[in-house]
Amino acid sequence: MKTTAISASRLLFPSRPRLAARLRDFIALMKPRVMLLAVFTALVGLTIAPGQLDPLLGCVAIAAIAAGAGAAGVLNMWYDADIDAVMTRTARRPIPHGRISRSEALMFGLLLAYSAVAVLAAATNVQAAALLAFAIFFYVVVYTMWLKRRTPHNIVIGGAAGALPPVIGWAAATGEIALEPLVLFLIIFLWTPPHFWALSLNRSDEYARAGVPMLPVVAGRRATTRQIVVYSTLLAPISLLPWPFGFAGSIYGATALVCGGIFVVLALQLHRSRRTDRKAAHRLFGFSIVYLALLFAALLIGNADNRGSSTSSSRAAVACSEPAPAVFLNDLRAACNSTSVIADEV
Numbered sequence: 001m002k003t004t005a006i007s008a009s010r011l012l013f014p015s016r017p018r019l020a021a022r023l024r025d026f027i028a029l030m031k032p033r034v035m036l037l038a039v040f041t042a043l044v045g046l047t048i049a050p051g052q053l054d055p056l057l058g059c060v061a062i063a064a065i066a067a068g069a070g071a072a073g074v075l076n077m078w079y080d081a082d083i084d085a086v087m088t089r090t091a092r093r094p095i096p097h098g099r100i101s102r103s104e105a106l107m108f109g110l111l112l113a114y115s116a117v118a119v120l121a122a123a124t125n126v127q128a129a130a131l132l133a134f135a136i137f138f139y140v141v142v143y144t145m146w147l148k149r150r151t152p153h154n155i156v157i158g159g160a161a162g163a164l165p166p167v168i169g170w171a172a173a174t175g176e177i178a179l180e181p182l183v184l185f186l187i188i189f190l191w192t193p194p195h196f197w198a199l200s201l202n203r204s205d206e207y208a209r210a211g212v213p214m215l216p217v218v219a220g221r222r223a224t225t226r227q228i229v230v231y232s233t234l235l236a237p238i239s240l241l242p243w244p245f246g247f248a249g250s251i252y253g254a255t256a257l258v259c260g261g262i263f264v265v266l267a268l269q270l271h272r273s274r275r276t277d278r279k280a281a282h283r284l285f286g287f288s289i290v291y292l293a294l295l296f297a298a299l300l301i302g303n304a305d306n307r308g309s310s311t312s313s314s315r316a317a318v319a320c321s322e323p324a325p326a327v328f329l330n331d332l333r334a335a336c337n338s339t340s341v342i343a344d345e346v
Contacts, residue, residue, distance in 0.1 A: 125172070201221060
């Protein structure tokens, strides 16, 4: 009887180490490292938008977008628990490893998604909240539940969800959608396939075992590297558009030109590499993370530098306690220090 009472007490009031471990597992479900670039690009969209958003509301908006991205990650892990259990790199995730139940993950993901959308609507506007809700729905339902297990084009179409954060950030600041965030959407949309295909080339055996029809599994290495070259070649000139369109300066233009050239060269090297060469795919995958971070950092810094000029006097940066570039260059440094930042997203 005494033993039963002790067990019940432990269940209702878990020890501090166990509580900390559970908290870490719930945070892991949100894929915090995966959120980094998404939140960063959302901040850039919010920062370069015309008009001025109250700094506190701006911080709340970014936190809500981060929570929405985390909710999408939780619901992705909830649905893909069977696949995760089969693949080596994901088998120790909280759900397949048995540390969090699927029902707990589902409830947590739905609550987080609802809270994120509601908070964003209250802090900014309905348009931004609707875009965040659509992004979560697209990633969870369209990509995770429908495309991922049915077509090798899963990443191409599903990448739209990951390309929406700068549009959401812009809408949070202005209540509307304009050409500028759509250009940023297009850049991320074209960046996504070569980024994930470079990762999946070295993981094709795992995807095949899990029954996920990633392009390398269905079409083979040669066709995949050819598609990587095609998308990289399209991405390079598109990434320059913010410069001639007038919402980015020479810092951005130079960064996009140099980094776009490196991206294409690495894609060509991968296409010409031997089947046994795993380093070429890893180099492109690692650089793709740095590429997107540098591109948006240049856009953010250039906007801050030009804020006093007549062409950018209507643009305001959002900051909680220090200038936006100082805050988010720390996030950029963290992104560049790990080539596995987004490796768990697929």
